[in-house]
Amino acid sequence: MNSAITGNIIRFIALVLVQVIIFNHINFYGYLNPYIYLLFIAFFPVKDNRTILILTSFFLGLSIDMFLDSGGIHAAASVFIAYIRPVLLKSSFGSMYEHQTIRFSGIDLGPKIVYITLLVFVHHLILFSLEIFSISKIIFILQKTLFSSIFTILLSIIISIIFSKNTK
Amino acid sequence: MQQIINFIIRNKNFLLFLLLFFIAIVFTIQSHSYHKSKFINSANFISGGVYNSVNNISEYFTLKSQNQLLSEENNRLRELLFNSNINTNSNYLDSVLLEKSYTFFAAKVIKNSYSATDNILLINKGKSDSIKQDFGVITTQGIVGIVDKSSSRFSTVISILNTTNSSISAGLKRTAHYGSLRWNGKNPELVQLIDIPINAKVNIGDTIVTSGQSSIFPKGIPIGVIQDFKNDVTENFYDINVKLFNDMTNLEHVYIIENKNKEEIDNLLNE
Numbered sequence: 001m002n003s004a005i006t007g008n009i010i011r012f013i014a015l016v017l018v019q020v021i022i023f024n025h026i027n028f029y030g031y032l033n034p035y036i037y038l039l040f041i042a043f044f045p046v047k048d049n050r051t052i053l054i055l056t057s058f059f060l061g062l063s064i065d066m067f068l069d070s071g072g073i074h075a076a077a078s079v080f081i082a083y084i085r086p087v088l089l090k091s092s093f094g095s096m097y098e099h100q101t102i103r104f105s106g107i108d109l110g111p112k113i114v115y116i117t118l119l120v121f122v123h124h125l126i127l128f129s130l131e132i133f134s135i136s137k138i139i140f141i142l143q144k145t146l147f148s149s150i151f152t153i154l155l156s157i158i159i160s161i162i163f164s165k166n167t168k
Numbered sequence: 169m170q171q172i173i174n175f176i177i178r179n180k181n182f183l184l185f186l187l188l189f190f191i192a193i194v195f196t197i198q199s200h201s202y203h204k205s206k207f208i209n210s211a212n213f214i215s216g217g218v219y220n221s222v223n224n225i226s227e228y229f230t231l232k233s234q235n236q237l238l239s240e241e242n243n244r245l246r247e248l249l250f251n252s253n254i255n256t257n258s259n260y261l262d263s264v265l266l267e268k269s270y271t272f273f274a275a276k277v278i279k280n281s282y283s284a285t286d287n288i289l290l291i292n293k294g295k296s297d298s299i300k301q302d303f304g305v306i307t308t309q310g311i312v313g314i315v316d317k318s319s320s321r322f323s324t325v326i327s328i329l330n331t332t333n334s335s336i337s338a339g340l341k342r343t344a345h346y347g348s349l350r351w352n353g354k355n356p357e358l359v360q361l362i363d364i365p366i367n368a369k370v371n372i373g374d375t376i377v378t379s380g381q382s383s384i385f386p387k388g389i390p391i392g393v394i395q396d397f398k399n400d401v402t403e404n405f406y407d408i409n410v411k412l413f414n415d416m417t418n419l420e421h422v423y424i425i426e427n428k429n430k431e432e433i434d435n436l437l438n439e
Contacts, residue, residue, distance in 0.1 A: 020215075021222050024281070027417075030356065031283040050181050058188040066208050067215045068281065069288035069324055071199025076192035083185040130196050132285050132353065133332075140353070 004045070012060060015040050020067040023155075031144070034152040035074075035123070036159060037064060041082050042119050043104045043160065046089065057082035070131065077126040081119055088118045104164070116156050117149075124149045199286065200332045209317050209324050210279065210290050216322035219290055223278040227420065234420045241308040270386055273297060273424040275305075278322075280419050285353035287327040289313065291422065294321045304385040304425040310413040311336065311378060311389055312422055329356055329416055338391055339379040343368060346379035347405070349391070356416050358395065361408040368406070370397055376410050383430040 015037040023034050040060055044053050061075030068074070081088075092115035093107070124145045132141050176183065195208055210216065227234075275297075279290035293299045295318045303315040305325050313327040314336070328336060331353045338361055339346030347363035361376060374394045380387025390413050397408040427433075 017218070020218070027283045033283055051184060054181060054184050054188065058192070061192065062208060065195070066212070067210055067218070067279075068284070069199075069208075069210050069290075070284065070286070071197075072192035072195025072208065076189055076196060079185060079188045079192060083181070083189075130193075133196075133200055137353075 008040075008044070008056075011040055012056065016060065016063050016067070019064060024068065028151065029147070032148050032151050034148070034155045035064075035120075035127070036152065036155055038078075038081070038120060038123055038152065039156055039159060041078060041085065042116060042156070044082075044085075045104075050086070053085070054079060054082045073127055073130040076130055077123045080126055081123045084122065085119070088115060088122075092118065109161075112160070113153075113157060116160070117153050120152045120156065121145070121149050124152065210288070211294065211317050211319040211322040211324045213319070213321070216278070216290065216292075216319065219279045220292060220322075223276070223292075227276075230418060230420055233418060237308060238421065244308075269428050271426040271428065273299065273426070275299075275422050275424055277419045277422055280417070282327070282329055282356040282416050285331045287329040288316070289325040289327055289419070291323050291325055291424075292321065293424065294318045294323050296320045298426075299323050299424060300426075302384055302430070304389075304427075305422050306385075306389055306425060307414055307419060307422050309415075310391050311385065312414065312416075312419065314384055315424065327416065328359055328412075336385070337379045337381040338376055339381075340364070340368065340370070341375040341377045341388070344379075346381055347408075349410070357412055359392070359410050359412060361394075361410050362400065362405060364406040364408060366399065366404055366406060370394065370406055370408065372396060376408075383427050383433040385425065386427070 019035065019037045023036055026033055037060060041053070041057050044056075057078040058075055061078030062072070064070075064074040064078075065072055092111045125141075128141045128144045128148070132144075210219070273293060275291040275293040277289055278292050281287045281289065289305075289312070291305070299315060299318050301315055301318065305312040305315060311328060313325045313330070316324045316326045318324075328349060329351050331351055336349040337346055338349045345364050345368035347361050350360045350362055352360055364370065372394050376391045376394065378385040378387060378389040378391065392410040392412040392414075395409045395411045397406050399405070400407045
């Protein structure tokens with residue numbers, strides 16, 4: 001149990017540092033950055049307490065906000081996806097989630113892609129709506145959401161494949 | 169009472185979510201208003217320290233272009249010095265040189281951002297170097313932004329590439345017409361100059377400089393050249409696209425300007 005907590009803490013710090021030091025300076029096509037710190041929320045163990053996930057997601061987002069001087073936009077988006085995560089899990093993994101047998105290390109690629117896509121898209125939509133903060137620029141919000149999402153989804157899937165403990 | 173406690177326990181996740189989401193939204197709204205007190209900013213020892221140590225490594229990658237810029241600046245200053253009429257060997261005191269109203273501080277940008285719609289930079293000078301809110305920040309080529317929050321060793325700077333906070337008074341170099349500088353959040357090379365009256369003669373390629381109307385920047389600091397312009401919806405003012413002299417994506421050495429008369433000017437204006 002203790003090693004699981006330590007593992008989560010290390011993952012938290014590592015993802016924040018990698019995000020602010022490397023992935024925020026990519027600026028692909030001028031303004032596109034992947035937000036791979038979402039992997040922490042995506043692959044937080046299902047069996048663990050949901051309240052803890054919501055709390056840690058808030059602090060994860062807030063640490064990113066502190067580094068990027070972005071107010072509270074990452075915190076808001078992270079808390080939101082942490083809260084709706086069970087819904088996304090159910091819709092992408094179906095019965096496997098309901099029987100509480102899901103383990104992220106041993107799932108198929110198909111449902112994994114669906115799950116990450118849903119999670120990233122919802123997160124980015126909230127993130128950029130709050131960042132741009134104006135209804136009249138809805139086209140710009142959607143454009144930024146779409147392109148950044150593609151970038152984040154691709155990188156997240158690659159990283160999750162590289163770091164997954166393949167036990168099949 | 170029992171039922172209320174039961175309700176809270178049953179919905180504790182939802183209530184916690186609502187509370188945290190609300191806090192985050194409050195932070196977001198605060199960040200969209202000018203100089204509102206922000207609890208979460210990068211001018212603290214954790215993020216400042218991290219950015220500082222990263223910058224210690226990454227500054228080597230831009231060393232060549234930064235050296236080029238500095239040597240150009242040196243060259244320009246040397247030209248000014250040797251062509252000026254000020255006799256530096258004279259034994260009388262020049263009273264003009266004594267009463268300097270602007271003080272300059274050199275600083276280094278340790279975190280630059282230009283991909284968001286509200287960009288904020290971090291520099292490695294803070295309160296202990298007597299940097300305060302509302303000091304101007306420039307480079308050798310043009311303006312960068314205005315100091316916002318300071319910790320003892322670091323300060324955040326509101327970049328001119330900021331859609332909500334930035335409004336710098338700027339005008340044409342040729343005439344005294346002035347308006348305010350905004351950014352539409354799209355291209356980091358272009359900013360928008362609005363509120364230039366329609367009777368001003370505007371040409372593509374005209375130089376835009378700071379107007380000296382605000383107490384932050386002195387008059388005549390270069391900003392950019394006019395790329396294109398059109399009339400705005402009211403037909404009374406121009407909407408001008410200004411191409412910046414500064415490359416905002418490559419900033420390293422900046423200068424912070426303190427206006428010694430700022431307090432006096434602000435007091436007078438507020439009376």
